[in-house]
Amino acid sequence: MDYDEQQRDIILRIIGLLTASAEWMREAGTEAEDEDDLSRLGLVGDLIKEVLPAVEIPEQTPVSELGTVIGEQMSVALTRLAAGFVFTWSELAEVHDSGRTDLGSADVLREMALQIESHRGEGPRPGPGDEDA
Numbered sequence: 001m002d003y004d005e006q007q008r009d010i011i012l013r014i015i016g017l018l019t020a021s022a023e024w025m026r027e028a029g030t031e032a033e034d035e036d037d038l039s040r041l042g043l044v045g046d047l048i049k050e051v052l053p054a055v056e057i058p059e060q061t062p063v064s065e066l067g068t069v070i071g072e073q074m075s076v077a078l079t080r081l082a083a084g085f086v087f088t089w090s091e092l093a094e095v096h097d098s099g100r101t102d103l104g105s106a107d108v109l110r111e112m113a114l115q116i117e118s119h120r121g122e123g124p125r126p127g128p129g130d131e132d133a
Helices: 005-027 033-051 063-097 105-118
Strands: none
Touching (some): 005 033, 005 063, 005 105, 063 105
């Protein structure tokens, strides 16, 4: 995947959320769960606020065109967010499907984050679990 710095940051945030969500699942059923749910939603909300742009609606925009105006402004950001999740899921799936038992999902996510950080400013790199990585 050819990604720029903004896409790298989105992927790193997604990796952080996925890593945290695995921990949340392990903690499911604890007494503090209700309070944790609010902070978990906050992390997801923070990612969305960071990725989505402020919508600018021209003054004379007819109500019937609001959906189009908003959609055009949000499409690139939503595509970046979706692409980040697809890329991250694909990397996890590839390692899983290869039958590697020496790496758990947290290990794969950690390795992905390290690879992305270590190659800032460079072109695309092989994903975790790739033999040439």
